[in-house]
Amino acid sequence: MSTSLLSDANRRLERALKYVKISEDASERLKFPKASLKVSIPVRMDNGSLRVFEGYRVRYDDTRGPTKGGIRFHPNVNMDEVQSLAFWMTFKCAALNLPLGGGKGGITLNPKELSKFELERLSRGYIDAIADFIGPDVDIPAPDVYTNPMIMGWMMDQYSIIRRQLCPAVITGKPLSMGGSQGRDAATGTGAFFVLAAMMQKFDKSPHETTVAVQGFGNAGSVIARLLFEAGYKIVAVSDSQGGVYCPDGLDIPSVQQFKNAARSVKAVYCEGSVCSIVENHQVLTNEELLTLDVDILIPAALENQITAANAADVQARYIFEVANGPISADADEILEAKGIYVFPDILVNAGGVTVSYFEWVQNRSGLYWTEEEVNQRLSRMMVTEADKIWRISQELAIPLRTAAYVHALDRLGDALNAKGTREYYVG
Template sequence: MSDSLFADASKRLEKALKYVSISEDAIARLKYPKASLTVSIPVRMDDGSLQIFQGYRVRYDNTRGPAKGGVRYHPKVSLDEVQSLAFWMTFKCAVLDLPFGGGKGGITLNPKELSKLELERLSRGYIDAIADFIGPDVDILAPDVYTNSMIMGWMMDQYCIIRRHISLAVVTGKPLSIGGSVGREEATATGAFFVIESIMPKFKRLPNETTVAVQGFGNAGAVLAELLSQAGYKVVAISDSQGGIYAKKGLNIPSIRQYKASSKGIKAVYCEGSVCNIVEHEVLTNQELLALDVDILIPAALENQITEENVYDVKAKYIFEVANGPITSAADNILAARGIYVVPDILVNAGGVTVSYFEWLQNRSGLYWKLEEVNQRLKAKMVEETERIWSISQELDISMRTAAYVHALNRLGESLDAGGTRDYYINSI
């Protein structure tokens, strides 16, 4: 267990406990997940064969409200990973002061190997298996790695079929036509952009003087790269699972997104209408991207990308974690010793769950907001909590990551202690 992702994630909690005054009862409860479920999902494939897929759902904590968390489809999904993600989600919701606990789910597979019909059968089968474990007041699902609004729509529909009533709020990140919220698809990137815009002025960094590399050109990474480019930052490198590209003069992100949408690949291109011209660029690996001499590095792919093995290659001055857990705890300590400033995932990528909360509210009220209102509410939340965590880090002279956990622990501890503590019962005898 010592080399598990969850064991490594828990080390961040231990460091923050030195700076908070919460009960031993609360600490004990936060060290273990509330409930874990492992299921087998039989799926009839297009060729008539039957395949069995392994699925998971973890509710880590629900003290502050129903569990909330995404569902990812990936070959490396495991119970250890899902439990770690649910742990992070618990603290993420507390950081943003959302009325949710932390949950997460996943299925072990390579979704690129399945047809759309097979993916639909798999998604509905997953809900068949976990329907008694979830609900709009129990545990709410959302998209994550290799899941999207259509898959969320299938899951919501299947839950409604099982329950025999409409329950839009059981899933967030749905298509707009069946209860989704405007701004949800871009929310992780938009929230991260607000954090970056709040932090960089504190170091007197101007956008047009700041270079950026983004590892991961999926939904969050691609949208964030474009937002930063529009704001004047020089995005010089991006990558996806196949590798990346680098151009010292900067990349035209909209044209690259257009090219990827049509070809499923990445290339430095400039597109006007349907005509695309190749721009001079270097091809590089994901590891080479992490080692680029840039001002800002944005890991927006998967966990454990920066480890003890490659941490000394990192040259960026600032790291904003858009992925969950992209830096191991050991590498984190080395980065801090080297003076590299890291802004943690439980703050940076919290825009997704925040707008999921907005969608849940809209589903339950039947009142839907315009994009401007969603983004205004999101910005207010992200900026407010960024400023609070910055103040804690400065006051206690600790890293932004430890400050974020301190901030979350104070809120979680208060909620956990509201049910009674050892001291309460001893003093009442």
Template sequence: MLNENNAKNSLLADAGKRLEQALKHVDISEDAIARLQHPKTSLSVSIPVRMDDGSLKVFSGYRVRYDDTRGAGKGGVRYHPGVNLDEVQSLAFWMTFKCALLDLPFGGAKGGITVNPKELSKAELERLSRGYIDAIADAIGIDVDILAPDVYTNAVIMGWMMDQYSTIKRTLCRGVVTGKPLTLGGSKGRDTATAMGAFTVIQAMLPKFKLLPAKTTVAIQGFGNAGATLAGLLAEAGYKVVAVSDSKGGIYAPQGLDIASVSEHKNKSREMKAVYCHNPLCSIVEHQAISNQELLALDVDVLIPAALENQITLANVQDIRAKYIFEVANGPINYDADQILTQQGTYVFPDILVNAGGVTVSYFEWVQNRHGWYWTLAEVNQRLQEKMQIEAEQVWLISQDLKIDLRTAAYVQALKRLGEALDAKGNRNYFVNSSV
């Protein structure tokens, strides 16, 4: 589906292959397909930053608005050494379909800076964040393209970005950035939205397979904000979370982990240990130290990749033993591995559905900013759960009706909505066969 130039980009080409499967099951005009082959805008910028030691360092930044037919671009900004234009374009492409799948009035966008944020001081991070906004200010806006947190960005960084944009525009522009601190117009529930959305999908789907929480084992790769929060929600609901990991490695305990204690210990010591904490005291309990690859290969019922993209590929797909995979990360399974998992009867619940809680509550924050009317946490979570349940059930019904895998079903639904919006502006059939 993607053009020849895009085909050279591995991530974007891989994303395009998913659409080719969906196109077999949806009636969409050639015009719509042609427009979805190209990002609307793709911006690369240089960001000079004065470092604490007085030296000047120049960082590479990107912002891509892939499509805005259904509304302003929407997507996060990630800080990571591996950020490049191909990755950002791919993520913007996925965001386009994620927003359409959740029926949000947004298009897809994404941004990033090639940087290891752990090597920068807080003051350097602030200067970098404000410099990024200086560089892309003309390409974003409350009705143009709206930013949000992503990998290694957080509410504080989003606050700096909103403040810098407001300074440039000489007016308070809260809605240009979501995921902000509450005192700067953020929404309650935004920090847990991705995990809460994923939890809602899991709770809606697993009963269809007669899986009871107490008898369901779970392994989670990625113990960042989304992964750690989701682990806690699952544990509280009675699921047996037996393994978790971060970028350095993981822990495995067949008897199950006390997630609250693991999180507490990780926050204090930055170490992944199987512990049980009582008041201020934490005791190490029996566990096995494992690598991220070993975690992926564990014999568990549910596997949740919640780290980065391309974690399951042809190199390790045969090691995967979980029957149910819920993608909390973006693109954790590449196309070739995905085909093998489907052939083996593995149920893969796709990222554009499972991790859509974040963008959904970002939409809620944008609405609240525009109206100046803020909701309680209970109201936010109720609206989020209702939205996620409705769309998860719709994907399931499409999958069952067309006898297709869940990822293809999700793209079918998203393509229908995108096609309708694109064709509403006119297509070949309209201009050739109808009169005004």
């Protein structure tokens, strides 16, 4: 992970600032996180040894409401990454008009190396360390890379133990039995599908003649792949962390999902199977090769910085929908723009997760719970409405969709920051 990831993110902010009228105070505030916390988490391992893990939590901006953002367990987690993800979440919440700010958290480890017992002790230890930094009205964590409803349930339970009261609204993405929301587990992929389907109508291209490659067949990537398959799109390639498969005639996504589910170890929290193990009638390829396939739509749904200045010129897709956070670097943006590729940005496309997390938070606080159909109806309405607004900004100002999304978010953030007082107000 580059140590300049946050600087890279700020380049997008600087570009968007040229097209909005907000105070210097507001633009300066948005360049820095409000609060960043680094903690150590001692965990007694199953063999009796003690390991200390590094954990992070960042509240980037809470002008529009309490901060919101996931917790990831990954070997590459560091402060720069977490701050950058919290930055993106700030703009994502504003772009979707959610009354929330941006936050993020993580622990540096390979979670596949830990047992369920060790993961539980680690998850509860993390909450012990950051309990004073989060809360239903302060900062609300959620699942992210390699975290899941079970882990969120442990964390919510630990926070409730510390506070000596049941606090379901402190964590979202929980199991349904602990106050989770219908539709939350699939929300990122579902929301991305709503955006993709709505935006592709603008190009007058039918699903049956549209080819798609999905990098990252995890929670979000597998969901959007299934929904696109059911809608008639031709999914020609998918991949996970171990590699991918390609079939020019189209993959049967339910079969790929069934194979991966069957190959995983039922004894572990994380799967050990890989889609690249499917070799019959398919061509095995790497994640890097998948990114350069000659397809209509490319969906990066894995990790950050997958498309950079080093490989952007090789990308052949006409449309890119960012389901992952930050899969394209700022340098690569300029190359893809020059090639005429439409990039639908992460702060719009993958906002389904935080939107349904917001729904879960609302349901926890009100005590009224919605059906999955109600959740998806609300999600579709919000995602498509904001996608249309961003599309119009892009067309009216003749700017890339990413810049348009930041302009859209900046208008709302600027209004909120200016309401607290600016230089112009005090010295007039």
